[in-house]
Amino acid sequence: MVSDALERIAELLPASWRLDERPGKHDRRFDAFVELVGPNETRVPFVAEVRRSGTVSTSLLISALRELNRVSGLPVLHLSDYIGPALRDALTSEGFSFADATGWVRLTSAEPLVLLTGQGAARSPRTPRTSAVTRLNGIAGNRIIRALATADLPVGVRGLAGLAGVSPGSVSKLLITLASEGIIDRGENGTVDAVRRRALLRRWTSDYSFATANSSVGYFIAPRGLDRTLARLADQDDVAITGSAAARRLLPESLTSVVPMRLLAIYAARPAELVSALGLIEADPTTANVVIARPLDPEILAPPDEDDLATAPLPLVMADLLTLAGRSDAEAEQLMDAFLTADEKHAEERR
Template sequence: MLDDALRSIVELLPASWRFDERREVALRGVRLDAVVELIGPSGDRASFVVEAKLSGSVSTTVLLDVLREHARRAGLPVLFVSDYVGPSLRAALIAENISFADATGWVRVISEDPLILLTGHGAKRSPQTRVASAVTRLNGIAASRTIRALSNTDLPIGVRELANLACVSPGSVSKLLATLASEGVVDRDERGGVHTVRRRALIRRWAQDYSFAKSNRAVSYYIAPRGLDRAVTQLSDRGGIAVTGSAAARRILPDGVTSVVPLRLLALYAAEPIALPRELGLIAAEPATANVVIAAPQDKDVLPGFNDLSLATAPVALVLADLLTLPGRSDAEADQLMEALAKNDPAWNE
């Protein structure tokens, strides 16, 4: 891991620069994984103490404390290296001005004297070979239920408690949490429970694997010839339907807040996705021209019962994931909704 991460730095260095390293050294009474130097053509040197840890082996909060203490005791800036540095951890390290490199190619090395800014881009998600017991794709029902629970439950929460809340097996929860912890989306305690969830990062990580069109069933596209407002009105006396995407976001936003974009696509989950278009008088269309999309949900639990005739709204986490993956995806609407959620829940700030 250390070799691969340091190689990511070496490959980015200009030809006139040299890279030097010493492994397993002691400096000012501190045992270090390594000390590395970037040496310029005129002999200027930027030195770093190296701290190497597997992704997810400690929480982000604990890791930052360790890195700060290493820098203080060694009297040198720290270079954190890992097999994978996920987006949330990258953001936390950047905020602390801590240099990092991973085995997939993510690099940010900074120095004020000599002046250095070295950056490289790596993998979008953690390599699948890293942790055999971890879930590598977050696109199944168990992942959906667990993510929805993590997006609104009180913390801290243990694995079994979370499994009961999400109605999935503890084994499925443990595997999912291993992936989320390795990518800096959640922080866990020594017993495996979750004490921190970065909810924006959670949704965006989910949207890497989940998509409205591919994860749900019987997805079909239509045009509402009388307009979307008329179609929504017609839904008010039918059960077994939940609205998602842009129309749902408008329902969740606080009163008086206007969506950043006009409503162009009405996205629905329906227990009877074949019969509903006929009842609404919709016309079949291609995805590029449609203004209505209907699907049978991957998880039927997101739907209300047939006797509930008030139009339901899909769970907030699912609405956000759908905003990020529906045709004409709207990151702006997702960001607006998460900003609104963050006003009452700081976990939505990152």
């Protein structure tokens, strides 16, 4: 693992630079001592901390790296088999260098001035040693992520399985992936102690999108306007709104959406019947102002005896906004600012 990570650094270096490593010989407190050697034998030393992904929480890792920096008085280089986006962000904000075996590299030095970066795998590679889930696009993954995005922490595997309505085995497999990518922190007993919810949603949408994960996706024009179409939806069974219309319902009353609603996104158990009932006209995705899909998970739809029009769950609305056309991503950011920032601040205060 160490050799692979260091090789990814070496591959990025100019011909006049090299990387020297002396594991264990410099100081037994350090996993390795690495030197970046430039022209005229200019040397930039680093102490290396080596951890496999998911073996320690991000907060504990950052604390360990700070202590290593304090004790050694040298820049710190974190080496791993895989470093996910949440952990990369945390390491970058702390000024720590890092490299993993897939090619993610950020090596920095103030004197001499060095900034070396490389891009690796989009997600944690599957290995024969683990049963981790690496694609988050099935019904079970959908339910687990929705539960994880809103659950009170800490939460155990069985507790999360109960909230999501899935098997504990499905939860365990998904948590391995999320921990390995630095999206969640787990305690010694396996409980989820912290969730980086923005990173969770963005990781989800690397595999999930409204148009590809759901079925019977159709694009239409509402000839009488979106407001009238939205009003008529309240009379329909087995439907739920998502996207812009849902965001407007979910935002606090003190906030106004950052963009006008241009696309009405709807989940329906029977899309063809709903199209007929609303009098919609089939259209091209580039000109449509209504999109309807049969949901991957029917659980999100309102039961037939529900009085009011159902809104899809908040995490799903955010994921849909991030993947729908137009400027929906701006609305997703607004929702995340309104809800996730407050949740994450509260979690930090509790820790």
